[in-house]
Amino acid sequence: MKDTRLLAVWCPDWPVVAACTATNTSHHIPVAVVDGNEIVATSAVARAEGIRGAMRKRLAESMCPELVIFDHDPQRDARFFEPVAEAVEELAPGIEVVHPGLVAVPARGPVGYFGSADQAAERLVDHIAARANVEAQVGVADSLFAATKAAHRNLIVPPGRTAEFLKPLGVHELDAPELVDLLRRLGLKTLGAFADVPENAVASRFGGPATRQHRLARGLPERPLDKRKPAPELAVRETFDDPVDRIDAAAFAAKLLSERLHENLAARSLACTRLGIHARTENDEELHRVWRAAEPLTPRGIADRVRWQLDGWLTRERLTSGIRTLTLEPVEVVNGTALQLGLWGHDDERAVRALLHVQGLLGPDGVLTPVIDGGRGPKEQVKLVPWGDERTPGRNPDHPWPGRLTRAPATLADDPAELQDARGGDIGVTGRLELTAQPKKLTVKGKKHEVRAWAGPWAVDERWWAPDPHRAARVQVQTNEQAFLLIRRNEKWFLEGVYD
Incomplete structure (x- = not known):
């Protein structure tokens, strides 16, 4: 029987390690990495102060005022992880990067070469510390999920005892928060x-995603062994007229080539679960890395991994020239019917290609898409991100935002305006939040409107604790043609938006 045991190498708190390395920040102070307004990683010193993952940034800062905070940056994590991956590969060829901070490799090679799993783990940890100056832990088990959990505990799980190792672990070890919450409420x-719950009962009650988590809990691979060997023609390759030596150029190359690979796979109802990235530099340096994914990769997922890997290669000192040829190869594929088309079918695929083409001409900021963001004013409630980047809000829109507009205008603006009374006098706002006169006339962009109705004003009182607090007032005005949102700041009126 083929030995399918996996060896996982895990670097604890990797987002924190990468952020500290990038900024030359000491690892011996409390440090946290936040995504939006939520902590996603902490240093050991921060945890000693009570800081935990999923904690709100403001709460963490109140508990530990000296806490140093960095924004989450997956590209930074991947860039600084490349030397670690190289160090592992020097002793255990054929590694696969699961995500920055975690690599996996078939255990048979290093265990056979070094004589035992314990000796292989010891040699790998020492080598990583010497070559990359990074702390690492090693775990071995019969599945990737179990090997990762073993690495978190620096354990070697004996063959055939993976299910026994996983049995007492809490359900929070599963990467499925909603399912974990449900299982806890059910007493599991x-x-x-x-x-112990029958698989058919899990499938019928909770659906496909829960079935995959059920396989992980049983110590089985995340997918049944029905993977297909990819046909050679599925690989895509691009040769660049000018060698790629900049990160922005690498990002464009990653997007375009990832779309081509996805189209090749989708045409055959396939999706990629292990992605091989090959590059050849102008000086004939050969570069290769395999990324493993728990779920079939979307076009976005492929592009992310390619961009991260290129960033890691291009920023390392030993690379003597730019990348001339880039090849993406699906190392492992599964049925990908669900990923074959986007929500709007073929039209969606054509739109994606058109937008990518425009971005190639105008740059990353040439095509922007809106994301609902947290904030009080209409501009604060919309965040524009480059097409293809992760569409995540900078601030959680579900948080309470006192004074937030319940209905934001469809069209945003920032133009001078005049709100006047029947005699043409300027209308102001008193300290009691009252208008100084009845609005009768509104002038916007040189066009005069007759005011039929109005509402407000509402206070905009932000940063009240600061020496220069931001104080303003908003008013909604209805004319014969449209409804407008006005804001008064510094004794002047401005048009903030127009309602449909």
């Missing part, structure tokens, strides 16, 4: 208790 608090 350990992986063993969840694994």
